[in-house]
Amino acid sequence: MHIIVCVKQVPDPEAPFANFKIDSATNKVIPPQGVSPVINGFDEQAVEAALRIKDSQAGVKITVISVGNDLVMDVIKKPLSMGADELVLVQDPAIENGDSHTTGAVLAAAIKKVGAFDLVLCGRQASDWDQGQVPLVLAELLSIPVVTIAKKVEMAGAAVKVERVVVDGFETVQAPLPALVTISNELGEARYPTLRGIMAAGRKKPTVWSAKDLGLESGQVSQNANRGRMLKVFVPEKRSKCEVISADSPAEAGVKLAARLREDKVI
Amino acid sequence: MSEVKGVLVIGEVSDGKLLGVTRELLGIGRKLADTLGEHLSAAILGAQLGDLGKELVAYGADKAYLVQDPLLAQENADAYVAAAEKVVRQVQPNVLLLGQTVLGRDISPRLATRLGTALAPDCVELAIDPATKLLHMTRPVYGGNARAIYVCEKARPQMATVRPKAFSVLERNDARAGEVVQLAAGLDPAQVRVKVLDRQKKASEGLRLEDARVVVTGGRGMGGPENFKYLDELAKTLKGAVGASRAVCDAGWVSPSLQIGLTGKVVTPDLYITVGISGASQHMAGCSGSKVIVAINKDPDANIFKEARYGVVGDWKQVLPALTEKVKELVQG
Ligand SMILES: Cc1cc2nc3c(=O)[nH]c(=O)nc-3n(C[C@H](O)[C@H](O)[C@H](O)COP(=O)(O)OP(=O)(O)OC[C@H]3O[C@@H](n4cnc5c(N)ncnc54)[C@H](O)[C@@H]3O)c2cc1C
Numbered sequence: 001m002h003i004i005v006c007v008k009q010v011p012d013p014e015a016p017f018a019n020f021k022i023d024s025a026t027n028k029v030i031p032p033q034g035v036s037p038v039i040n041g042f043d044e045q046a047v048e049a050a051l052r053i054k055d056s057q058a059g060v061k062i063t064v065i066s067v068g069n070d071l072v073m074d075v076i077k078k079p080l081s082m083g084a085d086e087l088v089l090v091q092d093p094a095i096e097n098g099d100s101h102t103t104g105a106v107l108a109a110a111i112k113k114v115g116a117f118d119l120v121l122c123g124r125q126a127s128d129w130d131q132g133q134v135p136l137v138l139a140e141l142l143s144i145p146v147v148t149i150a151k152k153v154e155m156a157g158a159a160v161k162v163e164r165v166v167v168d169g170f171e172t173v174q175a176p177l178p179a180l181v182t183i184s185n186e187l188g189e190a191r192y193p194t195l196r197g198i199m200a201a202g203r204k205k206p207t208v209w210s211a212k213d214l215g216l217e218s219g220q221v222s223q224n225a226n227r228g229r230m231l232k233v234f235v236p237e238k239r240s241k242c243e244v245i246s247a248d249s250p251a252e253a254g255v256k257l258a259a260r261l262r263e264d265k266v267i
Numbered sequence: 268m269s270e271v272k273g274v275l276v277i278g279e280v281s282d283g284k285l286l287g288v289t290r291e292l293l294g295i296g297r298k299l300a301d302t303l304g305e306h307l308s309a310a311i312l313g314a315q316l317g318d319l320g321k322e323l324v325a326y327g328a329d330k331a332y333l334v335q336d337p338l339l340a341q342e343n344a345d346a347y348v349a350a351a352e353k354v355v356r357q358v359q360p361n362v363l364l365l366g367q368t369v370l371g372r373d374i375s376p377r378l379a380t381r382l383g384t385a386l387a388p389d390c391v392e393l394a395i396d397p398a399t400k401l402l403h404m405t406r407p408v409y410g411g412n413a414r415a416i417y418v419c420e421k422a423r424p425q426m427a428t429v430r431p432k433a434f435s436v437l438e439r440n441d442a443r444a445g446e447v448v449q450l451a452a453g454l455d456p457a458q459v460r461v462k463v464l465d466r467q468k469k470a471s472e473g474l475r476l477e478d479a480r481v482v483v484t485g486g487r488g489m490g491g492p493e494n495f496k497y498l499d500e501l502a503k504t505l506k507g508a509v510g511a512s513r514a515v516c517d518a519g520w521v522s523p524s525l526q527i528g529l530t531g532k533v534v535t536p537d538l539y540i541t542v543g544i545s546g547a548s549q550h551m552a553g554c555s556g557s558k559v560i561v562a563i564n565k566d567p568d569a570n571i572f573k574e575a576r577y578g579v580v581g582d583w584k585q586v587l588p589a590l591t592e593k594v595k596e597l598v599q600g
Contacts, residue, residue: 017412017548029409099385100376129408129415130529131388136376145345145460148373151523161464166342166369168524169468175461185513185530186523227422228385233408233415240573242562250581254589257561257579262597266538266559267481267505 001060001155003050004114006107006122006135007043007079009071012036013127027233029128039078042123046183047079048190049153050121054083057155061085063114067106069096080201081193087206088114094211099228104137109214111142119160120180124149135182145175151186271423274300275360276309277351278323279368285311285319287477288366288431290326295393295434296364297327299402302395305361308332310354312347312452314340324445327437331445332358336452338459344373345459350452352381355424357450362402363424364393371428384422391433401425410529411548411555431477432535432556469524474508476525481507481538484527484554485515488543488564488583492520497583498542501591504598510534512550528553542583546571563587 011020011031019032031037039047047064054060062084066076069091080087090110095102111117120142125132139146151170152163159174165186175181193201211217245260247253261267276296278289293309300307309323310332323331332354338346351374355363365371365378367389379386387404394403396418402425404417419425476482483502485495495509502509510532511525527534529552539557543564544550551574554560562575565582572578579586 011409013410013549017409020409020412022413029413101380101385104380124530127410130406130410132372133376133379133386133388136373137380140377140380146373146377147461148344149369165523166466166468169466171463171467172465173461173463185517189517227383228387228417228419231403231416231418233413235413238573242572242575242578244567244572244578244580246580250579250585251589253579253581254563254586254591255593257577257586258590258593258597260577261538261559261561261594264559267594267598 001057001119002117003053003060003062004111004117004120005043005046005050005062005064005079005084006120006138007047007064007066007076008040008123008126009037009066009068009076010040010126010128012038013041022233022235024232024234027230029233037072037075039075040123040126042125042127042183042185044078044123044190045185045187046121046123047082047084049150049181049183049187051083051191053153053155063088065090065107065110065114067095067103067110069093077201077204077206078193080204081197082191083197087204089206089208090211090214091208092211100131100133100137101227103134104141106211106214106216107134107138108141109216110209113209113214118177120144120178121153122180122182124182124184135180139180142178142180144178144180146180146182147173147175148182149184150181151184153181153183271359271361273305273358273360274303274307274362274364275355275358275424276307276328277354277363277365278309278311279366279370280311280313280316280319283317285322285326286366286368287436288368288429290436291431291434292364292366292429293323293327294436295429297437299362299393299395300329303361303400306330308358308360310334310351310358310450312339312350320447321441324443324447325439325441327443329445331447332450333447334450334452336454338454338456339452341463342370343459343461343463344370344377345461346454348374348377348381349454349458351378353452354450355382360424363426365428367428367430375426375428379426382424382426384424384426385417385419387417387419387427389430390427391430393427393429402427407552409548411552431533469522474506476508476510476527476532477534479508479534480536481505481540482510482527482534482536482554482557483507483540483542484510484512484544485542486512486544487514487518489515489520490543495521497587497591501540501587501594504591504595505538507536507538512544541571541575542587544571545569546574563590
């Protein structure tokens, strides 16, 4: 059984955004100096979902694929140190600033080159651009069924059984393999790499492909990217207008807050 | 591309009613269609849609398409994306809008791929650029810390999903003229590859979070699930509902269906009281449209105080019981 997990390197979403800069000339968000990027949280949980399947049955191989430039090797190798088997990186200036369709197309080509697979796992969305499109585009391009926002993924013979989060509850669905599933935080925390895992990952060399290695002409890739275009990225202005209720004690502040809300006809 | 025209909204129906976001789509769709001097059509998909076509017209559509098929009885992305593709190919719109719902998130990127166009998901502003007549689609990025504006120059339709509660609804006008037409989905059961085996929906106890006029939300600062009863008490006094941050849901203190934020629910109550919430942008994405936000947090530098209208700096264990007692006295007395 071969599971492919797609992961993206993103700026750490926990870093205070005030330290980010926006370069208005290039429309780029520049992460703060000295803050290491991370694997997108939902993608890390997708690796976890794959590892849980690997733990539960014999003969499971996990290949991790990442598309992106400026990858930090220690960061992008984390899935290997958690227990994944192989790492494939697609790096090419031609895919810089690619939109979801470009990334989807590059991933689809990479997955086809990797070979036969049973299951593709992705995080539900990336914490930088928050689009949640790539997995769905990818599934369409691979012509395979897709299930989103999973909290539990289990193999069931030639199918995958998924518990997914829906409005006010859960549903259990089943899709024939090969299929793609996107993972949500409800799956639970990803495991920490073990020291042995980290050592083993250090020795592993990722496979690196360019767009050309995937049979994609760079023109073709950038044309794709021009489907939609970002005009501008900016930080909206915020005026703080908080009235902080002060009093001699916190309890008294609570009482005063209630009175203030009444006075302003909020309650 | 020459014959593409008009704005098309693909709406959603739940328990035989139009979703709130569908009425919001009609509101913004009407505005965009009027600016472009084009018409607004709306489609809904389902097994039995009854008189809902008229309702689409009453909320702003010039033409309503009812796509009925037994395979659409259950919410299933495979069936819905196929039916939606059919409608879009028939209508050939210039602008295509859907809601950023569980289903909308699922089908829109697939639909865009099939149509060969780009999608701007989760938009909070949509406007026609006067010079180019292109749709400017504004969406929060980086967890809501920044915003980005997108255009789709070459491909059609220009496609966006909209965040629930970001746009206003037109007043219902049952006298509005409009046409209601049936459209066959022509679905083939083989198109439905993902099968639903079981649904466990919580019968919402009392008030739905999205409909509540007062929401009291607890964060990690509540310290544990046993303390949520204090929030329940305040919420009950104000006839409101209780919500939670993702940190609280991830910790298993409350059900994930209470999560408010970017990857949870969007609420816009008259009063939103946060207790022990730091005010991360991803949380604010789900509540920043509230009329009045109140913060109780022991850290004076917490971001929530930049977002709130009223705040108390202090330990909730002291603030909250006193607040609740006084509120009881004021609203009941
Ligand atoms: C892609 C992505 C999506 C996300 N989606 C969501 C989402 O949909 N919804 C969401 O909520 N989050 C979401 N998050 C997480 C978000 O970034 C924050 O981590 C989360 O909202 C923090 O929750 P919190 O405020 O409860 O906890 P914390 O940030 O830990 O804040 C706890 C607060 O409680 C205060 N406190 C502690 N003790 C007390 C006390 N005794 N009395 C008073 N105050 C006290 C502290 O001062 C602190 O400010 C997302 C993150 C990512 C990366």
